Amino acid sequence: xxxxxxxxxxxxxxxSDAAQVAYLADRHAVLEPYDLTDEEVEALVEPxxxxxxxxxxxxxxxxxxxxxxxxxxxxxxxRMRDGIAxxxxxxxxxxxxxxxxxxxxAPVHQQPDQQDDERx
Amino acid sequence: xxxxxxxxxSHAPGITGRADQADPxxxxxxxxxxxxxxxxxxxxxxxxxxxxAAEHFANFFMNNMPSFAIGMADRYEGxxxxxxxxxxxxxxxxGDADLSRRxxxxxxxxSDVSYAEEWKFDHGIMVPLHFxxxxxxxxxxxxxxxxxxxxxxxxxRAWAFGGxxxxxxxxxxxxxxxxxTGGISHWPATPDSGKINVDWDLDFMDRWCRNDRDALLDxxxxxxxADAGQGGFEIRTFITVAxxxxxxxxxxxxxxxxxxxxxxxxxxxxxx
Numbered sequence: 001x002x003x004x005x006x007x008x009x010x011x012x013x014x015x016s017d018a019a020q021v022a023y024l025a026d027r028h029a030v031l032e033p034y035d036l037t038d039e040e041v042e043a044l045v046e047p048x049x050x051x052x053x054x055x056x057x058x059x060x061x062x063x064x065x066x067x068x069x070x071x072x073x074x075x076x077x078x079r080m081r082d083g084i085a086x087x088x089x090x091x092x093x094x095x096x097x098x099x100x101x102x103x104x105x106a107p108v109h110q111q112p113d114q115q116d117d118e119r120x
Numbered sequence: 121x122x123x124x125x126x127x128x129x130s131h132a133p134g135i136t137g138r139a140d141q142a143d144p145x146x147x148x149x150x151x152x153x154x155x156x157x158x159x160x161x162x163x164x165x166x167x168x169x170x171x172x173a174a175e176h177f178a179n180f181f182m183n184n185m186p187s188f189a190i191g192m193a194d195r196y197e198g199x200x201x202x203x204x205x206x207x208x209x210x211x212x213x214x215g216d217a218d219l220s221r222r223x224x225x226x227x228x229x230x231s232d233v234s235y236a237e238e239w240k241f242d243h244g245i246m247v248p249l250h251f252x253x254x255x256x257x258x259x260x261x262x263x264x265x266x267x268x269x270x271x272x273x274x275x276x277r278a279w280a281f282g283g284x285x286x287x288x289x290x291x292x293x294x295x296x297x298x299x300x301t302g303g304i305s306h307w308p309a310t311p312d313s314g315k316i317n318v319d320w321d322l323d324f325m326d327r328w329c330r331n332d333r334d335a336l337l338d339x340x341x342x343x344x345x346a347d348a349g350q351g352g353f354e355i356r357t358f359i360t361v362a363x364x365x366x367x368x369x370x371x372x373x374x375x376x377x378x379x380x381x382x383x384x385x386x387x388x389x390x391x392x
Contacts, residue, residue, distance in 0.1 A: 004182065011181045014200060015240065059309030060176035060268060063133075067205035073138055080311045094270060094350045099312045106314020106379035109143040 003056045003092055005034045009044065010057065014064045049076060050083020056093030074108065122290045125164040125297035126365045127157060127389035128328070128358050129252070131173065132303060133243040134381040136207035136250055141380045153374035153387040154251040160389065161252055166297035168216050168259045169252070170223075170285070171245050172361060174267035174302045174354040178242035186234035187273040188281050190227065191262040192220040198241025208246050216259040219294055223261065226288035231281045248301045258297075265360055267302065267353040275337045278356040282363025289364070300361035302354030303383040305347065312349065314379035320347050321375060321384040324355060328388065329370035331362050351383070365390040 009031065013019045022030045027045040036044070043051040049066055053059070066076040081101055090096045099105055139147065161169070178200045180186060196213045199206050217237075224235050239262050241249075249260065265281070266273045273281075289296040304324050305317035327335040336359050344352040362370075368390040375386045 007177075008181065008183065011177050014178065053310070058177065058268070059313075063309040064201060067202045070202075073134070073141075077311050077313060084311065094345075095310050097311050098307065098349075099315060105312055106382065108141040108380060 002035075002037060002040065005036050006040050006044065006052070006055065007057055007061050009034050009036075010061045010065050013068070014061070020068065048083070049079035050081075051087060052083075053080040053095070054083045054087040054090060056091050056095070058093055059095045077106075122296065123286065123298055123364065123392055124166055124295045125161050125389070126299075126361055126368065126392055127161075127387070128300040128302070128361055129154060129157060129248055129387050130303060130381070130383050130385045131244045131247045131301035132306070132308065132381045132383050132385075133201065133206050133247065135247050135385065136243075137205055138380050139207065142378050146376055146378055150374055150376070150378065150385045150387070151251070156373065157387050157389065158252045158254070161297055161299075164297060165295055166258055167294035168219055168261055169297045169299060170261045170263055170289075171248060172263040172265060172298065172300040172357045173244035174357050175244050175264045176242055176268055178240050179236065180264060180266070180269075182269045185266055185269050186264070187266050187277065188231065189234040189236050189264045190220060190224050191215060191239045192217050192224060192235045193237050193239065196239050196241055196260065196262065199246040200240040200242045206243055206246065208250050211256065213241060213249065213256055214259045215261060219259070219292065220261050222292050223285070223288040226291045227281070227284045229284070230287065231277075231284035233281070244301055248299060252299065263360075265356045267356050270341070272341060272353055273356055275339060275356065275359055278359045279333060279337060279363040282360035283366075285360065286364040286366050298361055298364050300357040302357040303351045304355065304358075304386060305349055306351030306383045307349035308351045308382050313382045315349065316377040316379060316382075316384055317348055318377055318384060320352075321386070324358075325372050325375055325386065325388060328358055328362055329372060331365060331367055331369055331390070333363070336362055361390075365392065368392050
């Protein structure tokens with residue numbers, strides 16, 4: 001089933017402290033009730049953010065999963081880019097990518113002294 | 121009574137969660153605009169704040185997705201996100217189930233709507249509340265318009281819902297503030313996050329300020345997706361507020377892109 005089941009799992013994980021504890025204790029067991037392919041299970045267990053984005057997981061769901069795993073924002077964006085580079089364009093869903101693989105869309109603001117440091 | 125305040129603002133999680141990564145010169149002027157909105161909101165002495173948001177799969181999923189939903193509880197909680205990630209501590213937020221019930225009953229007369237006696241607020245509501253009711257001393261009534269899971273709420277239905285909401289506000293004795301939250305053009309939570317179509321945003325806000333129904337409804341999802349990204353689907357919340365304002369004209373107090381926040385950060389109000 002697939003993308004629906006992947007997203008349903010992430011939706012339920014996001015809402016439930018108990019599900020989060022269970023996921024951290026035994027990732028495979030908590031995924032058992034969901035109708036998932038081996039590829040999807042592997043991506044959810046890893047967690048492989050790039051693969052999940054490639055599979056079509058809505059960014060508004062995936063973002064929470066990345067935050068749950070304490071993945072920092074710029075790292076989250078990079079993992080999605082890496083997923084597209086490795087696996088190809090988003091397969092389905094509404095969250096396709098429209099910019100280039102190496103495009104920097106939202107740079108972190110650099111304080112003037114930081115810029116000086118980088119130049120030196 | 122009726123509406124005593126109507127406005128819109130951005131709700132992107134970066135506004136609180138990635139504050140330290142933005143250019144402080146622009147960021148602080150945006151925060152100032154939100155501060156002014158907070159002062160104006162409180163000056164209107166609302167008994168409740170109706171927040172029209174585009175929630176992001178925190179409560180509603182594709183197993184049973186309502187086009188419209190209104191909360192009906194005395195207490196909500198949020199944020200559902202990791203508090204450290206969002207930069208907002210988890211807490212209870214006061215509601216008003218009795219007022220909700222009366223508003224919902226009136227809205228139902230002319231618009232379909234789901235009601236929800238539990239609701240976990242996500243950033244779409246928590247970020248605006250963080251700035252607008254920082255003491256959490258005004259009851260909140262959450263409203264959701266489906267901007268996330270296609271097929272989405274048609275724009276003209278969002279307009280009709282806004283009209284129904286206004287009639288409901290007119291029918292209760294309480295003083296009601298209505299605040300719509302969402303991004304205009306944006307590609308949130310994707311590698312494109314930070315891409316912003318400023319011209320599109322300013323054109324949309326011009327239509328919003330004129331409260332021009334035909335112009336506000338003159339979009340379709342395909343062109344919105346192409347020009348404004350999937351985040352642009354959230355114009356439904358702004359359109360709902362426009363209809364609720366019932367012909368009032370608006371002013372944009374702030375609308376500038378802050379890429380690390382992923383949107384043209386926006387604060388705008390109607391002169392009721």
